[in-house]
Amino acid sequence: MKDPEIIESVLAGNREDFALLVERYKDMAYTIAVRMLGERTEAEEVVQEAFIKAFSNLGTFRRESGFSTWLFRIVYNGAISRLRTRKRTLSGEVAVMEKLATDEPDYIESEERDFRKQAVLWGIAQLKPVDRAIITLFYHEERSLREIGEVTGLHEDVVKMRLHRARKKMKKLLETKFRGELSNVSL
Amino acid sequence: MYHFKDVVMEELDQLIREAGMERTPDDFTATVMEQIMPLPQPESVSPVQIPLWFKIFMGSIFAGALLLVFYATTGSSEATGGSGGLIAQGTGYVTGAFSLLSAWIVQQVWLLPAFLFSLAGILFLLVRDPQYDHGYA
Numbered sequence: 001m002k003d004p005e006i007i008e009s010v011l012a013g014n015r016e017d018f019a020l021l022v023e024r025y026k027d028m029a030y031t032i033a034v035r036m037l038g039e040r041t042e043a044e045e046v047v048q049e050a051f052i053k054a055f056s057n058l059g060t061f062r063r064e065s066g067f068s069t070w071l072f073r074i075v076y077n078g079a080i081s082r083l084r085t086r087k088r089t090l091s092g093e094v095a096v097m098e099k100l101a102t103d104e105p106d107y108i109e110s111e112e113r114d115f116r117k118q119a120v121l122w123g124i125a126q127l128k129p130v131d132r133a134i135i136t137l138f139y140h141e142e143r144s145l146r147e148i149g150e151v152t153g154l155h156e157d158v159v160k161m162r163l164h165r166a167r168k169k170m171k172k173l174l175e176t177k178f179r180g181e182l183s184n185v186s187l
Numbered sequence: 188m189y190h191f192k193d194v195v196m197e198e199l200d201q202l203i204r205e206a207g208m209e210r211t212p213d214d215f216t217a218t219v220m221e222q223i224m225p226l227p228q229p230e231s232v233s234p235v236q237i238p239l240w241f242k243i244f245m246g247s248i249f250a251g252a253l254l255l256v257f258y259a260t261t262g263s264s265e266a267t268g269g270s271g272g273l274i275a276q277g278t279g280y281v282t283g284a285f286s287l288l289s290a291w292i293v294q295q296v297w298l299l300p301a302f303l304f305s306l307a308g309i310l311f312l313l314v315r316d317p318q319y320d321h322g323y324a
Contacts, residue, residue, distance in 0.1 A: 026216065027208050030211045048218065
């Protein structure tokens, strides 16, 4: 069943069909939230709230964009709101940085593939929350620049520029931080 | 020996993709649905439709108000006489244009932009008017 059909069904009173939309988009929504907030519990709350908000406002959804774009925008705004209000006691970046500290033995000895993944996640965590969302939407969801603009409220050209800068920054950060530590790794 | 500095952008892109998506806990959908089931049923809300006759009516009011300003300004020009009429005529054309555009915006877009546009027209006249009055008083 396609998204518009599910929406019609939910609006017609079959609210259990909303579970289909939750199943379809929960992981991507969660990925955006985790990348932006750097904290799983908080990200889960944000995504739950986003789904509830989407359900409550489903009648006002104008369908000018896709449901997922609309949902991700709610998630994005929820994450931005959390970032504004929460105290910076142990931010996501700090948590990830601590986990990925270069003197941590488990990290150095971890599997090659997992190590690269952790290194890239560390790189993403160093970016600004907006750029993390852009990177996530672009690479994992393969959204167009226009759709990313709809989610983030930024102009397409701004998204393109931020994406380019974020990639360059990540490359530089990874080069600096992991120089000499990735021996015998091939891509 | 492999260093990250050797990573070209395309490879970095690949690495980012490989980092993959996060997975929600197994009971995530059930938890969300538990919270959704007691909520009120969402209803389709159609956008408010403004009747055309009402838009035209409001447009006429705006246009009328601005035309009054237009007559007031040209009237003062005629009373004072002299070559200032040329400037007054120019002001009148501008006011008339503002009036027509205002009415058009009301019909096409809606009230607030037309109001702002009308306000801009009135402000324009207030700025222009004293100038030519001074010249012929």
